[in-house]
Amino acid sequence: MASSNQGVAFRTPPEALASEQAQLNPFDWYAEMRREHPVRYDDQRGRWDVFKYEDVKQIVSDHETYASDVASTDIRLVDRDFDTDRAPSMIRADPPAHGRLRNFVNSRFQPGSIAEHRARFEQIADDLLDDIDSGANVDIIDKFSHPYPVTIIADLLGLPRDDYDQFLTWSKAATELSLTGDEKAIESNKRRRARVQREMREYFSNLISERATGSGDDLITLAAMNDELTHEEKISFCLTLLIAGNVTTVNLITNALWCFEENDLFDAVRTGAVSRTKVIEEVLRYRSPAQTVRRVTTKPVELGGRRIDAGELVLARIGSANRDPARFDSPEEFRPERSPNPHIAFGGGIHFCLGAQLARLEADIALEKLLDRFEVINPDLSDLSPQTFLYGVKSFPCRLETGN
Numbered sequence: 001m002a003s004s005n006q007g008v009a010f011r012t013p014p015e016a017l018a019s020e021q022a023q024l025n026p027f028d029w030y031a032e033m034r035r036e037h038p039v040r041y042d043d044q045r046g047r048w049d050v051f052k053y054e055d056v057k058q059i060v061s062d063h064e065t066y067a068s069d070v071a072s073t074d075i076r077l078v079d080r081d082f083d084t085d086r087a088p089s090m091i092r093a094d095p096p097a098h099g100r101l102r103n104f105v106n107s108r109f110q111p112g113s114i115a116e117h118r119a120r121f122e123q124i125a126d127d128l129l130d131d132i133d134s135g136a137n138v139d140i141i142d143k144f145s146h147p148y149p150v151t152i153i154a155d156l157l158g159l160p161r162d163d164y165d166q167f168l169t170w171s172k173a174a175t176e177l178s179l180t181g182d183e184k185a186i187e188s189n190k191r192r193r194a195r196v197q198r199e200m201r202e203y204f205s206n207l208i209s210e211r212a213t214g215s216g217d218d219l220i221t222l223a224a225m226n227d228e229l230t231h232e233e234k235i236s237f238c239l240t241l242l243i244a245g246n247v248t249t250v251n252l253i254t255n256a257l258w259c260f261e262e263n264d265l266f267d268a269v270r271t272g273a274v275s276r277t278k279v280i281e282e283v284l285r286y287r288s289p290a291q292t293v294r295r296v297t298t299k300p301v302e303l304g305g306r307r308i309d310a311g312e313l314v315l316a317r318i319g320s321a322n323r324d325p326a327r328f329d330s331p332e333e334f335r336p337e338r339s340p341n342p343h344i345a346f347g348g349g350i351h352f353c354l355g356a357q358l359a360r361l362e363a364d365i366a367l368e369k370l371l372d373r374f375e376v377i378n379p380d381l382s383d384l385s386p387q388t389f390l391y392g393v394k395s396f397p398c399r400l401e402t403g404n
Contacts, residue, residue: 014042014049023386024393026291027332030320039304047313048306053328053344055304056321059295059314061349066295066314068351069094073296075313089236090354091244098350101233104226105219108156111357117156121362124151125369134374134402139395141254144370146172149249149362153241158218159207167242170200174243175389197239204238205231245355249362251289251392252280256367258396259283261379263334270371279336280363284322285343286334291319291391293347318344319391375403 016022016029033040033051040049050056059066069092090101107113128144128151150171154164173196176189204220208231211224219241223234256279260266268274297312308314322343323331346353353359371377378399385394 012045014045020386023388024384026319027323030317030323031332033317034320034324039306039308041306047315048308049315049317050303051317051320051324052304053321053324053326056316056318057344057348058303059316060293060318060344060347060351063094063098063350065298065301066316067094067298068092068098068295070294070296070313073311075296075311089240091240091351095350100228101237102354104228105222105237106354108219108222109354109358114357114361117152118361118365120155121152121365122369124148124155125365129369129373132400134400137397137399140257140379140398140400141250141393141396144366145250145253145396146246148253148366149246149359152358152362153245156219156245157238157241158211158216158220163203166203170196171242171246174200175247175387200239200242201235204235208234208238244353245358247390248289248353248355249359249366251387251390252283252359252363253366254392254396255287255289256280256283256363257377257379257398258381258393259286259334260377261381263336265336266371266377268336269367274336276364276367277360278339278341280360280367281341281343282334282336282338283363284345285328285338285341286322287391288319288322288343288345289390289392290345290347292317293351318347373402374400376401 013023017026022029030051033049038050038052039055041047042049050059071092090098093101125144125148128148132138132143147168150168151164154167159167173193176193207220208224211218211221214221214224220238223229223237226234229237259279259282260269265274265279269276269279292315295314295316297308297310297314299310301308322328322345325331327342328338346356346359376399378401380397380399384396386392387394
């Protein structure tokens with residue numbers, strides 16, 4: 001299908017999702033594709049799209065057939081990720097490199113290890129909420145949903161506190177994609193992101209060198225002292241945590257508020273009538289922050305009655321899989337206590353999201369603190385604009401009141 005010199009688009013939306021409204025609500029298109037074209041080839045973008053739950057689950061679980069390392073193939077991405085397809089990364093690597101890049105830090109992201117940080121995470125949430133006045137109209141992303149997980153990951157990395165504002169600025173720049181509009185705006189965005197990446201790489205390179213003989217317990221020191229990783233791999237590890245370590249949580253928190261407003265659930269979640277744990281899982285299913293994952297076939301394969309050659313880019317539509325009626329009862333309904341809830345929002349197999357438990361804990365604390373602090377949370381859903389990096393919105397205006 002796609003030749004070695006043909007540009008392949010990963011992030012550029014298909015024609016059906018070209019409008020902002022369609023990007024906010026891709027679910028009607030997903031349903032149509034599941035019915036009529038569950039596995040389809042997109043000639044314009046040189047890639048395959050896969051929509052059904054069982055097919056998507058197979059793709060994310062079978063790393064031997066569906067590899068993650070696109071950079072080692074002839075595929076040329078024309079809308080390359082910020083997270084460097086050219087540098088080694090646990091997200092983009094296949095075995096055996098994948099294990100080497102991930103295993104050294106696995107224990108730090110297990111539920112028990114993450115839970116040890118709960119008090120610190122709660123303090124970070126409280127400090128941010130202290131800066132929001134009752135009755136204020138705020139962008140909840142700018143004031144809370146974004147700085148909260150960014151501060152947490154900066155803490156875990158062991159960054160100097162004086163650098164947190166710079167870290168927040170970099171995090172914003174890392175996820176500001178511009179794939180539509182005039183070519184001048186797109187090129188300007190690419191240049192700005194390239195400059196930010198150079199700044200970040202230099203920053204982390206210096207920190208890693210400084211901590212190579214250190215004795216700290218932070219993640220940068222852990223990486224710096226690992227003799228199995230190259231210096232470039234250590235930098236890539238830090239960049240990956242910066243991006244993957246916060247963008248999912250930003251959108252998970254905001255998408256939860258979006259779902260609560262649509263389904264009149266603020267009081268039920270606040271009082272405990274609805275389990276926060278279960279409702280977070282339903283948000284992950286219903287408005288999955290990661291709507292797609294990409295893989296490349298390592299051999300010819302038949303999927304959904306279609307033959308896919310080796311070396312083809314495949315986009316597994318997680319957001320569609322999580323609304324597949326073949327797997328979920330009434331999938332278009334938001335059921336806050338849905339059980340069982342076998343969503344695949346965090347992927348599967350060896351690439352199951354390393355930070356899944358961190359994101360869950362962050363969201364649990366954030367929602368608890370936010371709903372306890374403000375009796376009235378009144379989002380304005382009238383003019384939402386979609387992100388282009390993950391599934392979510394660029395801003396989320398709310399009026400917040402503490403009550404009497």
